[in-house]
Amino acid sequence: MLERLLPRLSIDPADHQAGALDPLTLFDSNIRAVWLEIGFGAGEHLSAMARANPDIGFIGCEPFINGVARLLRDVDQHGLDNVRIVMDDARLLLDCLAAASIGRAFLLFPDPWPKRRHNKRRFVGPENIAAMTHVLVEGGQWRIATDHMDYCRWILAQMCPAPQFQWLARRPGDWRIGPAGWPGTRYEEKGVRAGRPSVFLNFERLPRKQPTD
Numbered sequence: 001m002l003e004r005l006l007p008r009l010s011i012d013p014a015d016h017q018a019g020a021l022d023p024l025t026l027f028d029s030n031i032r033a034v035w036l037e038i039g040f041g042a043g044e045h046l047s048a049m050a051r052a053n054p055d056i057g058f059i060g061c062e063p064f065i066n067g068v069a070r071l072l073r074d075v076d077q078h079g080l081d082n083v084r085i086v087m088d089d090a091r092l093l094l095d096c097l098a099a100a101s102i103g104r105a106f107l108l109f110p111d112p113w114p115k116r117r118h119n120k121r122r123f124v125g126p127e128n129i130a131a132m133t134h135v136l137v138e139g140g141q142w143r144i145a146t147d148h149m150d151y152c153r154w155i156l157a158q159m160c161p162a163p164q165f166q167w168l169a170r171r172p173g174d175w176r177i178g179p180a181g182w183p184g185t186r187y188e189e190k191g192v193r194a195g196r197p198s199v200f201l202n203f204e205r206l207p208r209k210q211p212t213d
């Protein structure tokens with residue numbers, strides 16, 4: 001399946017110039033917006049979202065080959081034609097994407113890098129926040145979930161001062177419960193079994209004040 005489907009569905013960032021890729025061109029004409037999942041693991045969230053939203057194109061980034069194979073099995077089983085895959089570091093894709101070209105992005109249970117000296121490797125940091133600021137449409141959302149409370153605090157400390165994003169939580173329950181239609185992920189289940197509740201942080205890309213903002 002890997003040999004049959006991957007060449008058709010995979011995107012190689014090396015084929016695209018920096019900042020020039022309009023992701024809508026990767027899909028059929030019925031697709032009205034493109035959503036991105038960074039580090040999809042075994043792909044259960046991406047597959048469920050793609051089934052529930054046939055008019056949305058999904059790009060999933062995951063360098064882990066077993067995870068890609070599992071997602072491809074779902075794509076094949078459900079006949080999904082709105083999924084594309086980058087089997088590599090998501091940052092390579094972010095570099096290629098045109099400004100304001102992604103409607104929603106998901107970063108679900110990212111590696112927490114718990115040791116203090118490794119904290120800098122966490123995906124949520126100044127460079128990737130700048131990249132997400134660039135690629136998200138105004139009003140687009142970046143949804144982040146974690147079961148690691150230190151990473152949760154880190155994410156809020158990085159994202160809340162970012163002037164182009166607004167944290168959408170209004171009440172405590174807003175970050176304790178997954179968004180409507182949340183299909184869950186393997187890592188979320190693992191955390192629940194280990195007694196670690198998940199946190200769901202939803203950030204909105206605010207309007208651009210200037211074209212370069």
Ligand SMILES: C[S@@+](CC[C@H](N)C(=O)[O-])C[C@H]1O[C@@H](n2cnc3c(N)ncnc32)[C@H](O)[C@@H]1O
Nearest residue numbers: 039040041061064089090108109111185186187
């Ligand atoms: C802890 S797992 C979570 C997987 C999945 N999101 C879930 O909730 O079940 C983190 C995943 O992110 C992937 N990953 C880490 N850094 C990445 C990056 N820069 N780009 C794309 N994927 C990445 C890893 O390969 C791994 O599969």
